[in-house]
Amino acid sequence: MNLENIIHKKNNDLSKRIDKQKVPEHVAIIMDGNGRWATKKGLPRSFGHNKGVSVLKEILKVSKKLGCKILTVYAFSTENWTRPTKEVDFLINLFSEVLKNEIEEIHQELIKIRFIGDLTPFPETLKKIIYNSESLTKNNKNFLLNVCVNYGGRQEIVKVAKELALKSSSGEIKPSEVDEELFNSELLTQGSKDPELLIRTSGEKRISNFLLWQLAYSEIYISDVLWPDFNEFEFLKAIIDYQSRNRRFGGIESLPNESFKDSQCSS
Numbered sequence: 001m002n003l004e005n006i007i008h009k010k011n012n013d014l015s016k017r018i019d020k021q022k023v024p025e026h027v028a029i030i031m032d033g034n035g036r037w038a039t040k041k042g043l044p045r046s047f048g049h050n051k052g053v054s055v056l057k058e059i060l061k062v063s064k065k066l067g068c069k070i071l072t073v074y075a076f077s078t079e080n081w082t083r084p085t086k087e088v089d090f091l092i093n094l095f096s097e098v099l100k101n102e103i104e105e106i107h108q109e110l111i112k113i114r115f116i117g118d119l120t121p122f123p124e125t126l127k128k129i130i131y132n133s134e135s136l137t138k139n140n141k142n143f144l145l146n147v148c149v150n151y152g153g154r155q156e157i158v159k160v161a162k163e164l165a166l167k168s169s170s171g172e173i174k175p176s177e178v179d180e181e182l183f184n185s186e187l188l189t190q191g192s193k194d195p196e197l198l199i200r201t202s203g204e205k206r207i208s209n210f211l212l213w214q215l216a217y218s219e220i221y222i223s224d225v226l227w228p229d230f231n232e233f234e235f236l237k238a239i240i241d242y243q244s245r246n247r248r249f250g251g252i253e254s255l256p257n258e259s260f261k262d263s264q265c266s267s
């Protein structure tokens with residue numbers, strides 16, 4: 001058996017353990033470790049980002065095949081501007097190149113692509129490519145790919161608070177009408193259900209200002225693998241782990257003989 005067949009068999013064996021009825025609809029991913037991956041190999045960090053793109057393509061395919069409906073990835077945080085200009089420029093150029101090269105296939109696969117974050121500081125050329133990609137794919141219904149760029153969870157929450165305050169001061173809404181549903185409708189992810197699963201690669205155990213509101217009840221899976229080494233096998237492992245979790249949303253599991261006295265406080 002050649003290497004490709006061995007990998008295919010390994011993935012196939014693992015995917016048999018997945019309960020197709022319990023696949024998360026929305027998976028969020030912090031794709032971390034590109035730079036470290038490259039540095040470990042004695043390569044410039046840009047090599048890690050390039051490899052990261054091919055991993056994203058693989059994970060997009062796999063998640064679609066499994067029956068997930070939404071993938072939200074953290075491609076550039078509001079804090080990433082503090083990186084050396086050379087790396088920031090490389091990433092901005094990479095986003096343009098990836099979109100130019102991949103948008104036709106994304107569209108053919110009936111995937112809708114949406115960029116989440118403040119696009120204002122990006123160059124006009126990138127903004128145009130982003131708007132064209134969003135417009136081309138806006139009616140696609142098979143799958144939604146949210147790409148978070150210049151995104152920060154706190155900034156998003158402040159933006160919603162400001163919008164609701166403005167609507168309230170103009171009389172459009174009453175302060176008493178502000179509730180979770182209304183707040184949700186103003187978020188940048190509006191229309192998407194919250195992620196059931198957050199995957200973070202490279203072993204870091206932080207949320208890093210990602211989807212702070214939306215991740216309130218998400219299951220978190222930390223993979224020690226650096227993003228450029230992440231693959232179908234690692235993604236399937238994350239889904240299997242997720243399926244083994246007992247999601248209680250702050251309640252308690254209703255077991256027939258369980259009394260209130262015996263139950264544990266859960267979150």
Ligand code: FPP
Pocket residue numbers: 031032033034035036037049052053056074075076080091094095096098099147
């Ligand atoms: C984190 O690794 C990764 C990034 C900041 C960039 C990820 C971007 C892509 C994979 C491109 C996606 C492109 C499109 C158009 C969707 P890091 O640099 O923080 O790694 P480190 O923690 O090892 O330094």
